[in-house]
Amino acid sequence: MTEYPTRWDVVELGSCLNRIDAGNSPDLPDRPAGPGEWGVLKVSAIRPAGFDAVENKAVTNSAFVDPRAEVRDGDLLITRANTPQLVGLACYVESPPERLLLCDKTLRLVVDERLLIGKFAGYVLAAASVRKQIEASGTGSSGSMKNISQADIRSLRFPLPSVCEQKRIIEFIDAADESIRSQELLIAKLEAAKDGAIAQLMTHGTACADGDGACRLSQASRGHVRSDWRVGSVGQFGEVRLGRQRSPQHEIGAFMKPYLRVANVFDGYIDTSDVLEMNFSISEQEVYSVRSGDLLLNEGQSLDLVGRCAKYDGPDGMYCFQNTLIRYRCSDLLEPDFAYYVFSWWLKTRRFADVAKQTTSIAHLGADRFAKMEMAVPNVAEQRRICSILMSYVERVRAARVELAKLRRVKFGMVDDLLSGRTDVGRV
Known part of the structure; x- marks a missing residue:
């Protein structure tokens, strides 16, 4: 059992609260409030790293604006509904923008500052001992979404200096x-x-630099590049291949093989802690296996992340790859590390986003579109x-x-x- 300084009392949070305020969540467009507009917070505005004012929805009807629910400097906010890991997440708000309102899933805890400082309370609500109480109090039939009542919030116990x-x-x-x-x-x-x-x-x-200190540049489709560099399509400098589609018929078989998918490929690294398997025949393994030096790109992703790329440096043939990824295998004219830096730069400058095709929330780079993208390559x-x-x-x-x-x-x-x-x- 944890021992606290004898001068500290273990109290319930409710004994240090003046009141709890709640907001509303009308049906609003999924865009943040612009200059001069009111916005209603999303539950994602309260994050482990703190308050994110950008996470809000613009209020399109002034009838939904209740100034009493406006978020103010020094507010202590807590989520009453979220995933099991994030329900009851709290943050202390400092210098928020004007015209942001509480939503129905965020509560404002108005503390009695004579007993409990709001910023200190934010730290208390993130402490492991209190998080355990919150997670144990979460209710709801859905495994992905839990709720915590105001009564449960008031009953949270902690040592009070x-x-x-x-x-x-x-x-x-x-x-x-x-x-x-x-x-x-x-x-x-x-x-x-x-x-x-x-x-x-x-x-x-x-x-x-040449004799007079100036670069000799030539015109390419995306700007100027060194005149002595080769300019061609991605497909001319390497092999572009889309992965194998996942289907029920491949879930069992004699040649089960771990495969990489979008969830494994990040910007600059591959995470193999969560790898799935499906059946690849011997001939399919020859086509879809990954070898050291191969580059893997996210084929289907959000528009901001489509084309996210990493170089594979593991053993040859250990993994295959799914059709949510594109494999790029460089020719002798192109170093894999150089290709990675090019593709990483294209991600940052949204060149991939420019050529991707959007379908609902997913953007697709497309193997053919990727292969036709122009790149400049030195020796x-x-x-x-x-x-x-x-x-x-x-x-x-x-x-x-x-x-x-x-x-x-x-x-x-x-x-x-x-x-x-x-x-x-x-x-x-």
Whole structure:
């Protein structure tokens, strides 16, 4: 059993609340509010990382506007309905934009600041011991959606330090948050530098100067590129192949084989922690197997993510791939790493989105459309020089992300120690 400082009382949240406010969710278009418009929050506005004001729906009828439900600075919000992992998720709101309203699935907890500081309450509601109570209280017949009642929220129990100690705890956590924000800004700057380098290198190369110091460029369909680079279609520089379609007849068989799908292929890496299997005959394995150096692209995805790409570096023949992916196998004229940087840049600059065909919420890149996209390719030695430069940027970003993950882990442990009293701020 957890032991708290003897001066702390274990209380129910309801004893520290003045009231709970709820909003409404009229039928609204699925677009965020524009300048001067009111918006109703989506439940996704409350996230583990904090408040996301962009997640709202524009109010098209002024009759739906209730100023009493407007989100204000210092509000403590909690979701009353969400997935089992996110129901009861809370966040403390700081400096929100004007004209945002609570929805029926978000509640505002109005705390008695003489007993409980709103920002501190946000940390309490995210603590592991309180999250366990929330998840145990979730009700609903649907496995994907749970509800928590106002009565259950009021009955949540936690150790309550004095207001003075709460302020000290907030100071410690704020300092950790500031370190995290600084690291996030560093990563954004490194990413911007990498993007600038890619844009320069993909058109001008590593040594683009002639006698008078100017690049010799020629016109391509998407702008100017080095005049000594080859310009051709993606299909001319490698093999484009769509994966095998999944069907009930392939769910069992004598040649079951793990296969990769969209859920496995991210921007720059392949996650094989959740791989499914289906039957591929020996001849089909020869066609649909993946080997080291192959590039896999998301064929069907949201418009923003269609074309997302990663290079496979695992053993040859271990996996096949589904038709939600396109496999690109480079010819001798094209280095896989260089092709990856080109495709990654196309994703970021929405070139894939420009050629994809939208069907409902899914956009399809299309193997034929992808094969016809134009690319400029230098000689292999220049490709390797470009990749070496870009890899140095990638490594700096990766190292910064590792440090960010470390800072977040440290904060997580620190918050747990502070809220449980294991780190006694009264003695620090």
